[in-house]
């Protein structure tokens with residue numbers, strides 16, 4: 001008993017000290033009162049989230065085999081808490097049984113069942129890790145860059161927990177102190193049969209030895225957990241509790257400093273933080289993200305940048321930030337006087353630039369943060385709800401606003417946004433050019449939208465100015481016109497939503513454009529509650545207007561054109577009649593699909609067109625693969641690895657489609673470029689095209705013009 005209790009006191013002291021240190025480190029980050037507010041105001045959904053994400057293992061089970069293994073281990077450890085209580089009870093009385101339930105046969109059975117479940121789980125993990133050995137598989141392994149040695153130690157410890165458990169229970173059966181009917185605890189019974197020939201005396205000794213060994217391993221595990229990636233056992237529920245609602249996708253967080261949304265007009269360069277320039281500029285929730293990472297590599301395995309040979313791995317970003325935060329911790333937790341006496345090593349760590357090349361000893365290489373397309377695949381996959389995009393964009397914000405360090409090719413785009421309100425720097429009045437190519441009138445408003453017009457069509461910069469995207473715009477307008485939907489456009493009064501600037505990290509230009517647009521939209525009288533709706537054909541505009549403008553006081557009801565067109569087809573206001581006998585695959589735009597969960601309407605439109613033979617690419621829906629344009633990457637050079645759009649088109653070509661459809665002007669351009677390159681290289685048929693689903697629909701609805709459209 002003395003040994004058991006002594007071990008417990010030591011283990012709790014060591015683990016408690018470490019947890020206290022972690023708490024202090026997390027609180028050295030920026031305040032994040034909004035996270036406490038989310039958790040408080042979303043208590044009902046939080047409970048549901050905890051139930052589905054933590055106890056239901058929802059995200060983990062998306063990967064069936066490792067998910068099932070993790071669920072077995074997770075639930076095993078919860079159930080086996082009973083056996084730990086029993087082991088402690090045995091320290092005081094050999095015949096201890098949990099009051100009330102301690103002799104129920106079914107409890108003995110369940111304990112053994114879950115013990116075997118845990119063994120099966122770690123056996124599966126062992127096979128998975130051997131098959132995904134980063135030393136053999138290199139970048140293809142999701143464990144590439146993870147601390148694999150620590151993972152093996154923990155797997156060994158879990159195995160030891162179960163083995164010592166079964167051994168002491170088996171010995172207990174032989175000494176007659178086991179609290180449950182023997183055969184029900186079937187695994188312990190098997191062990192008891194093996195130990196039985198050793199006789200009562202030896203079994204009595206084994207009982208004591210393995211109870212102590214069991215407690216020793218459990219307590220050792222407790223300590224190891226607090227010093228390893230297995231911290232997630234305790235921190236994952238907290239991280240999920242304080243994560244963004246409904247998730248870290250969709251809008252970017254507004255820029256905050258000292259816990260408040262930053263107002264550029266009142267910002268003080270001496271006291272305010274501008275993005276993430278030092279690790280302690282992360283909020284405590286950001287710090288919690290770092291400590292919660294399980295190093296599972298699910299994010300890395302889905303990242304288009306990583307898959308195409310770029311230096312960015314979302315997992316590695318988190319691990320590098322974590323390693324740096326831990327190494328810098330003595331500095332962060334010290335006062336000014338104590339800092340002077342810190343070792344040179346710690347002082348050197350404290351002065352490392354957070355973003356900087358290897359020769360400057362930077363924690364994160366600039367190419368890493370600029371490789372991100374903001375596609376959201378990492379956030380979607382992460383089982384502990386880490387918000388990678390917020391961290392990457394936080395670092396971009398600091399680089400742009402404070403260091404003026406960003407890929408130079410973006411300079412022209414930013415200047416064009418500031419001067420002309422579009423990334424290409426074209427004259428404002430060119431925004432209405434597409435209308436002159438139609439054979440019907442489109443209302444261009446300058447001020448309030450007329451009472452009898454229900455929709456304001458937000459055309460977007462690409463939709464108004466880029467040739468391929470203009471075809472989509474015209475198709476949408478034609479379809480709305482055919483369906484008798486009354487709509488108007490802003491024409492020259494429309495400006496870029498600011499999405500490329502915001503995603504690049506230039507929050508200043510974003511807020512300037514956003515405020516201008518909010519004023520325009522409010523003057524048009526389309527604010528929420530007015531009965532008017534905004535149609536967006538670009539998922540980036542859709543995301544920004546509907547989910548980011550509310551951060552600046554602009555609230556609108558926004559529909560994507562595929563949602564409205566699908567509704568019009570369903571209501572019989574648009575009838576696709578002309579067969580399109582083609583094999584068609586659909587590419588999910590990240591900002592429509594994964595970020596905003598609009599998956600069905602575009603597919604419904606393809607299905608509504610008679611003759612189409614739809615086939616999904618391997619990576620589709622929530623697991624859709626980016627086209628490479630998001631996160632302002634549309635305006636940046638892609639110098640390293642394979643082009644992301646080429647990777648995507650290679651996947652499409654494997655299906656040998658006649659047409660690749662999508663629902664985003666960025667995707668249309670990126671995938672169109674990749675197809676053109678393939679055609680030029682003789683690797684794709686010359687008739688293959690990339691079009692928006694609206695273009696497909698208009699071909700089927702407008703019987704007479706099919707041939708003309710195809711040649712467009």
Ligand code: SF4
Pocket residue numbers: 299302303304305306312313314371372373374375376377378379388389
């Ligand atoms: S958002 Fe996409 S590109 Fe960026 S790190 Fe995550 S998965 Fe990679």
Ligand code: SF4
Pocket residue numbers: 292293294295296297298299300314315318378381382383384385386
């Ligand atoms: S960030 Fe999330 S998905 Fe990526 S390795 Fe860590 S826990 Fe896994």
